[in-house]
Amino acid sequence: MSDSSEAAAAGRVNIVAVAQRAGVSPATVSRSLRGMAKVAPETRQRVLDAARDLSYEHSPRASGMASGSRRAVAVVVPYITRWFFSTVTAGAVDHLRVNGYDVTLYHLGDAAIRDHFFERMPLDARVDGVLTLSMPLTEEHTLALRALDIPLVSVGSPIPGSPSAGIDENAAARSAVNHLLHLKHERIGFIAGEADDPRFDFVSSAARRLGYEQALRAAGLTVDERLVAAGPHGLEGGAAAMTQLLARSIMPTAVFAEYDELAIGALWALRRSGLDVPGDVSIIGIDDHEMAAMLDLTTIAQNVTAQGEIAAQLLLQVLRGEAGEAAVDPVLLPTRLMLRGSTSPPGTARSASRRRTRRPDRGR
Structure with a gap:
């Protein structure tokens, strides 16, 4: 041999x-x-x-705390200005700095910038470990990171053989749709974020779309593509996708948005069109964005800050040689339904919806 x-x-x-x-x-x-x-x-x-x-993977050796450690970590993130990414980054960076590590942040805002980053790979000999935050990576990008032969941890987009933190994206989406089904909605739409370049699609997007479809089929309903729309990532994309749905031949009674920023954009488009939420259309998202409670948005909450903190903890465990065999199993944090005023049973009279007593936030 x-x-x-x-x-x-x-x-x-x-x-x-x-x-x-x-x-x-x-x-x-x-x-x-x-x-x-x-x-x-x-x-x-x-x-x-x-x-x-050979199923090549990076070495799990504990080099971080050994002699010659740079006490520096690279954090690689696709977007720094959007709420989810800035929040998870803050959670990770704060934990690393408290533990005495300097952090170099790499902001890869689109597929071209990402590809250029991996071509020149500026991390070699500069850092003890790498933390990637929901980065859409190709197989070649993953191999490039492993070639550095230093600890690698991810948030949101698990890399085989490396520790990761996140949520069960599919289950979160099913929970959102099941809430609408429980309210007796049948014409349930789906709004997705759409990357400018398909190479920059997120793993979570596919998982949430699949969860939407699975929940409908489990309830005996078919997936009607007329009830599905996509727009650019962010608030404006949510508004654009909702406007697409309103122009079609079939009107949803409820809409599940892939994440809260899309849901907020959809809320704006509905109200601008003179439609009542939830009297005419119910809206639910995923995240529990910092604006969700103020806008009375029903959502599936995830602890974004904790995901960054836990990922940083996992990275430090590897650097200190404290990670065991189970360390490569994804750490999945729980989610919960935050029931607010943007969802109700279908056909609620506009006058009744306006008179209803606002309910306090409550997790379920």
């Missing part, structure tokens, strides 16, 4: 084993996985094939 085969069998695959399988030097493996232009395309493909064949 070759050295690379023995390493694979023992679960200790490293860059050397990949290099032996591909017939190149370890330095060429590192350059190939990082997408550097100096590597010939056929050589790079051979390295990628070898890495896949």
Whole structure:
């Protein structure tokens, strides 16, 4: 048995084993996985094939607290100005800094910037570990991160073989739709965020769309594409998607928005059209955005700050050599229904909905 085969069998695959399988030097493996232009395309493909064949993963060794530690962590995030990402980043950064780590923030706002980042890979020899926050990563990007051979932890988009924190996205979506079904809605629409570049789609988006469809089918309902719309990510995208639904031949009595910012945009579009929420259309989202309570938005709440904090804890555990075999299992935080005034049974008279007593927030 070759050295690379023995390493694979023992679960200790490293860059050397990949290099032996591909017939190149370890330095060429590192350059190939990082997408550097100096590597010939056929050589790079051979390295990628070898890495896949050997199920190459980054080393879980505890190097962070050892001699030579830089006490620095890279945090890689797709958006810094949107509520979810800024909140989860704050949770992670605060925990890392309290524990004596400097943080370098990399903001990769679109697919082109992301691809350029992974081509030049500025992290090598600068940080002890990497924390990615809901980053949509291709297989090649993941391999490039593993080629750094330092601890890697993620939030929201689990990377196989690495610790992660997040929620059960599919279950959260089913909870939202089940709430509307419980209220006796049948024409339930879905509003999704749509990336400018399909390479920048989020794992959570697909999971929430699937949860929507599963909940409808479990209730004996069919998925009607006329009740599904997408707009750019953010408030304006929610308004645009809701406007699309209002222009179609079938009118939803309730709408599930992929996340709260889309739901808030949908609320604005409905009220601008003279429609009552929830008298004419009920709205529910996911997040419990900081504006959700003020806007009386029913939502599935997730603890966003805690996801960042837990991810940072997981990274520090790996750096200190405290992470066991179970550390690679995703840490899933609970969610809960925050019942507010944007949802009610269908057909509620406008006058009745305006006279109803506002209910206090309550988790369920």
